[in-house]
Amino acid sequence: MNLTIIYNLIQGPLVWLSLTVFIAGIAFQTWRLTKMMQTNVNDRRIPEKELIAPKALSKKENFLRKLFFLKLSVLGVNPLVVFISLIFHLCLLITPIFVTAHAVLLEKFFGIGWLSWFSWSPQTTHFTTGIVLACGFFFVVRRVIIRRVRAITTIYDFMMLALALTPFLTGYLAHEGMGDYSSMIAIHILSGELMLILIPFSKFFHMIFFFLSRFTIVNEYSLGAPKRSWQF
Numbered sequence: 001m002n003l004t005i006i007y008n009l010i011q012g013p014l015v016w017l018s019l020t021v022f023i024a025g026i027a028f029q030t031w032r033l034t035k036m037m038q039t040n041v042n043d044r045r046i047p048e049k050e051l052i053a054p055k056a057l058s059k060k061e062n063f064l065r066k067l068f069f070l071k072l073s074v075l076g077v078n079p080l081v082v083f084i085s086l087i088f089h090l091c092l093l094i095t096p097i098f099v100t101a102h103a104v105l106l107e108k109f110f111g112i113g114w115l116s117w118f119s120w121s122p123q124t125t126h127f128t129t130g131i132v133l134a135c136g137f138f139f140v141v142r143r144v145i146i147r148r149v150r151a152i153t154t155i156y157d158f159m160m161l162a163l164a165l166t167p168f169l170t171g172y173l174a175h176e177g178m179g180d181y182s183s184m185i186a187i188h189i190l191s192g193e194l195m196l197i198l199i200p201f202s203k204f205f206h207m208i209f210f211f212l213s214r215f216t217i218v219n220e221y222s223l224g225a226p227k228r229s230w231q232f
Contacts, residue, residue, distance in 0.1 A: 010189045018193035025200025026208060033212065081142070088135035089207060091128040092164065096192075099125050099171070122175070129168045136165040160203050166191040 096102055100119040106112040120128075139161060143153045167188055174184035198204055 006186060010186060010193065014190075014193050018196040022196040022199055025197075029200050029205060029209075030212065033209070037217065084135050084138055087131060088139075091131045091135075092168075093207065095120075095125065095128045095132065095168070126172065126175075129172050132168045133165060133172075136161055157203075163191060163195055163198070164204070167195065 098118060098120040100122070103119045140158070143149050143157065170184045170188035170191065173179050174181055174188060178184075195204065199208070
């Protein structure tokens, strides 16, 4: 197949297909999860809040109580992994938005020109890309060498991680002129489109479900004032 035809395909119909599946999939999954919730949470008990009423404690006691539950959380048990995971997800989500080349494409195809005002310099993009790749390498090593993590790891986990890292790796290689530029860009675009398509239907959805669950479902880790709980 002619290379021009391939580029026209991945920069045209496949872009719209991936965006359509992404948006429709997110909407469907959000609707599906919402149907699994209920708004009557008066009889729902939150373990942390059932022990002692916070109003009955002094400020110091309340602080120590929160510190106790923090130590029981994943942040207290493994703060390094939480920190690396947070940095990884932040860079994974925001880097594609502020890449100059992406801003140019958005203006060309969708008329969104204001993003170019906030585009990062190549040095900043390289830095955040390096963070994503380094964190990804950390997660791979962790899944291989730590027994309890390796026990629940499957090939699917490595495939999802590889897919998440591929757009960053190929984008960096293409920018630096390493390897065949046309091939790197083609893989870069295709992997990004595939990731968009899979986000609503794979483990990638946790990046969106995190906010949905924390702000809408009552639990010991909820944020704000959620009014829903799971139907049992």
